[in-house]
Amino acid sequence: MLQKPRGTRDFLPDEMDQRREVEGIMRRFARTWGYREVCTPEFEELELFTIRSGEGIIQEMYVFEDKGGRKLALRPELTAPVLRMYVNEGKTLPKPLRWFYFADCFRYERPQKGRYRQFWQFGIELIGADSALAEAEVILLARDILAASDISFSIHVGHLSLMRSLLDGLDPDDQKKIRMFLDKKDTGGLAMYLSSQGRDDLCTRLTALAGCRDLNEVFTITGDLPDRDRIEELFSILDASGLEYTLNPGIARGLDYYTGMVFEIFAENLGAENQVLGGGTYRLAHLFGGEETPSCGFAIGFDRVMVARGERMPAPGTVAGVAFTPEGRDWALTVAGAFRNAGIRTELSLTGKSIGNQIAQIARSADYALIIGKRERELQQVTVKNLRTGGQKVLSLSDAIGEVSGSEPR
RNA sequence: GCCAGGGUGGGGUAGUUGGUCAUCCUAGGGGACUGUGGAUCCCCCGACCCGGGUUCGAGUCUCGGCCCUGGCCCCA
Structure with a gap:
């Protein structure tokens, strides 16, 4: 297969x-x-x-x-x-x-x-x-x-300017490596790498920054930035909007074309x-x-x-099934069409078996059985059987549609 | 690319010293039943992932592949 x-x-x-x-x-x-x-x-x-x-x-x-x-x-x-x-x-x-x-x-x-x-x-x-x-x-x-x-879910919001301000002046390849360590929260690897570069001082600041969850503290680590006003405005809007989020300056999003705000949501x-x-x-x-x-x-x-x-x-809509005898077929098709025009999901029984058999099958998935035989055809009516309550009514076509469409689906 | 655990009808399963025609449940199909309920009864369909190896004999052991599940790497 x-x-x-x-x-x-x-x-x-x-x-x-x-x-x-x-x-x-x-x-x-x-x-x-x-x-x-x-x-x-x-x-x-x-x-x-x-x-x-x-x-x-x-x-x-x-x-x-x-x-x-x-x-x-x-x-x-x-x-x-x-x-x-x-x-x-x-x-x-x-x-x-x-x-x-x-x-x-x-x-x-x-x-x-x-x-x-x-x-x-x-x-x-x-x-x-x-x-x-x-x-x-x-x-x-x-x-x-x-x-x-x-x-x-939880929302983490960061801004690339924060980290970049600390990495300013470093070789671009170094910056990339450092961002990867931070993105992965691999502080051990970061410490080792920066130590080998003789930049233990930077490691302390970066780790502090990545772990920082308060904007004022962030700026004490980074010092003043050109983007400071913009960043403060962003977070003040978020706060004013009642957003639940975590400030996370450690988000690195390894891509070069991100320029400022970055955010991630976890489920x-x-x-x-x-x-x-x-x-x-x-x-x-x-x-x-x-x-x-x-x-x-x-x-x-x-x-x-x-x-x-x-x-x-999702809650299914109301479903009607149509059971009919051979004499009722053409009227059944008309009735089914009218129900569909009214937006009701309507399934015609295709078995051609006994009414009882058709209803048994319809009852597996539908809310209503529309029963149509010779009698209904002659009087242009529909027998509407509510499959949950067991009650049934003989109604005109428009009343039948009203009866079914006014109901709650199962 | 790497690691671990898996793969038996559509779904869920039983199946070890390797030995009839592979178990059970469920779903599906057909029939009985032509004006009223998911029923009942009868019947049917349908599987050992694929390929090599060991063996008289492989669902079972072995090797490779494929696929699934989870994890690593990666994640624009």
Whole structure:
């Protein structure tokens, strides 16, 4: 038997119902904040991703050559494609642009809990706004969306200027190594490395900074910064908004194009891969041939949100099943059509067996049985049987629809 | 790429000195039942992940691969 490719999944209707429900919540919240959905190609020029992230990521991507010899890659993320789209056809739109996306991405990695080779991301990009308020908006929207998705999470907010101020003047390679130690919270490794460089003093300050959870203390470690006002404004907005978060100057987000605020959100019940969201302020458009454009955004690991939620079936709508005799068939089709026009999920029995048999089958999943035979056909009526109470009524078609649509689903 | 534990009908399972026709539950399909409840009865479908090796004989032992689960690395 043929198997599906490694790291991919099939979704049966029960699971799709849940995914669509959460997807709908995320879309709805993004829209209420003024964000509009965009869509980019499933695959892009390979270069788009190597410009952003370096050649090293080629081995982590699905890369292929098309029949014209073009080097292409299945998208491993959506920020670069969305910013490419912005540069290609969004430059003249009035700013700021508020865009969101929900789409699948592909990475050639070892699957584990909450990590698949095909996975879905929900994300937003706020393009062309450069302010503490814009950064705060992105964080608050992230909070709203995840809260509405009904998972438990914690928000960590940092700012790259803080750490960079301490690393200023160091060799870029050194800076990168140090950021990696800090990102991994590997203080032992950090101490060893800085000691070998004769910078024990720096280690003390960096460790203190990464562990610092109070903004005033942060500035006593870093001293005054050009960005200080902006940073203080950001956090004062967050505080005024009643956001629950942890200040974390240790967030390094190993990428060079992040320029200021960075934040990460972690969920419970997730094992090793517990980050459900990452984002920050970045400059990327100029890499794709546009003008330098300050932007801010985040991406949610949708599949991880689903794992964190656990099994949670959305309430099904009311379901009606139609049982009918051969003489009632044509009237049954008319009735079913009218019910569907009224927005009621209506399933016609297809067995052609006895009424009893049809009702037995309908009763497995439906709330109402609509029974239609010769008598109903002749009087243009419908026998509506409530499968929970057992009661039944003979009604006109419009009354029958009213009876069923006015009810609560099971 | 690395480590650990796994892979028996669709789902869940039993199966050790290696030895009939591989167990049970459930789901699914068919039939009995043509105007009223998820029932009942009968029947059916359907599995040892794949490939090599050892053996008279492998679900069972062995090697390799694939896949799953968790972890490491990585995580744009």
